[in-house]
Amino acid sequence: MRTMIAGLMLAGILLAAPLAQAENPIVIKFSHVVAENTPKGQGAQKFAELVEERLAGRVVVEVFPNSQLYGDNKVLEAMLLGDVHLAAPSLSKFKRYTKKLQLFDLPFVFGDIAAVERFQRSPEGKTLLRSMEKRGLIGLAYWHNGMKQLSANRPLRVPADAKGLKFRIQASDVLAAQFRALGATPLKKPFSEVFTLLQTKGIDGQENTWSNIYSKKFFEVQDYITETDHGVIDYMVVTSTEFWRGLPGDVRTVLEQCIAEATAYANRVALEKAVSDRQKIVDSGRSTILTLSTDERVQWVEAMRPVWAQFEDVIDRELIEAALAANE
Numbered sequence: 538m539r540t541m542i543a544g545l546m547l548a549g550i551l552l553a554a555p556l557a558q559a560e561n562p563i564v565i566k567f568s569h570v571v572a573e574n575t576p577k578g579q580g581a582q583k584f585a586e587l588v589e590e591r592l593a594g595r596v597v598v599e600v601f602p603n604s605q606l607y608g609d610n611k612v613l614e615a616m617l618l619g620d621v622h623l624a625a626p627s628l629s630k631f632k633r634y635t636k637k638l639q640l641f642d643l644p645f646v647f648g649d650i651a652a653v654e655r656f657q658r659s660p661e662g663k664t665l666l667r668s669m670e671k672r673g674l675i676g677l678a679y680w681h682n683g684m685k686q687l688s689a690n691r692p693l694r695v696p697a698d699a700k701g702l703k704f705r706i707q708a709s710d711v712l713a714a715q716f717r718a719l720g721a722t723p724l725k726k727p728f729s730e731v732f733t734l735l736q737t738k739g740i741d742g743q744e745n746t747w748s749n750i751y752s753k754k755f756f757e758v759q760d761y762i763t764e765t766d767h768g769v770i771d772y773m774v775v776t777s778t779e780f781w782r783g784l785p786g787d788v789r790t791v792l793e794q795c796i797a798e799a800t801a802y803a804n805r806v807a808l809e810k811a812v813s814d815r816q817k818i819v820d821s822g823r824s825t826i827l828t829l830s831t832d833e834r835v836q837w838v839e840a841m842r843p844v845w846a847q848f849e850d851v852i853d854r855e856l857i858e859a860a861l862a863a864n865e
């Protein structure tokens with residue numbers, strides 16, 4: 538009799554197990570600050586779809602765009618507390634956790650996104666994904682957005698045109714130094730405040746990618762955009778070491794696969810949007826796009842490049858050399 542009861546109980550447990558899993562799936566909250574129709578927004582959505590396809594009932598991904606859950610200044614703290622599980626902040630927003638990623642903020646280090654991609658795939662680039670482990674964060678992938686352009690309400694043809702203007706920057710000391718080198722005033726402000734600051738003339742200009750300038754409508758409140766390609770906004774998809782290592786091994790393996798596929802997808806969207814969002818801004822007629830002559834471009838390089846020397850020691854000269862080698 539006892540054996541029969543035990544057998545029935547075991548059968549009950551076995552039958553209930555899949556149900557319990559379905560009732561208590563692992564919830565992964567993915568928080569980001571940009572719009573859904575951007576490379577990061579689309580990449581996060583693709584990741585959620587792939588997880589739904591492959592881990593239905595075991596893992597649910599909830600995506601929170603547009604700083605709905607956290608702005609970039611809070612998201613990493615929240616991640617370390619376990620309140621959010623995935624984010625992809627711009628590489629300019631990790632300063633409290635590692636100084637090495639400031640490499641990506643140095644002006645005119647990378648000629649284009651292809652060079653950025655080559656560096657990210659290099660041994661040095663891959664090592665940076667692991668550079669915050671001691672601080673409790675693991676980089677799972679890099680995602681592209683694109684090269685940065687400068688916008689303002691006056692035409693910025695040469696560096697002297699930026700003198701005296703106030704520019705919003707991400708929370709990066711390198712970016713602050715870059716604008717100071719132009720005789721301009723940098724203001725560190727969250728991404729969610731940029732449109733209003735531009736609209737109310739709280740700032741005169743900003744630097745960003747075509748997809749961010751288009752999706753957040755900055756072009757509607759800036760008369761000129763200078764096509765400088767002077768820097769890059771790319772992302773690191775991060776999670777907390779504790780959360781990631783605590784996942785069942787088989788789930789983690791599938792999630793890694795989903796991240797890899799979402800990465801390829803987000804990067805394709807980034808390349809497309811750098812062209813199509815720029816064109817949409819041209820077609821809108823709301824903002825004039827200025828392209829630089831070779832001589833004008835040289836002037837921007839000469840004005841901004843001295844910033845490298847200020848940060849060479851903290852970033853590491855060898856890392857800068859490796860980044861420069863990716864242009865070849």
Ligand code: SIN
Nearest residue numbers: 570571627707728745
């Ligand atoms: C982002 O692309 O995630 C935001 C970049 C910014 O803060 O300008």
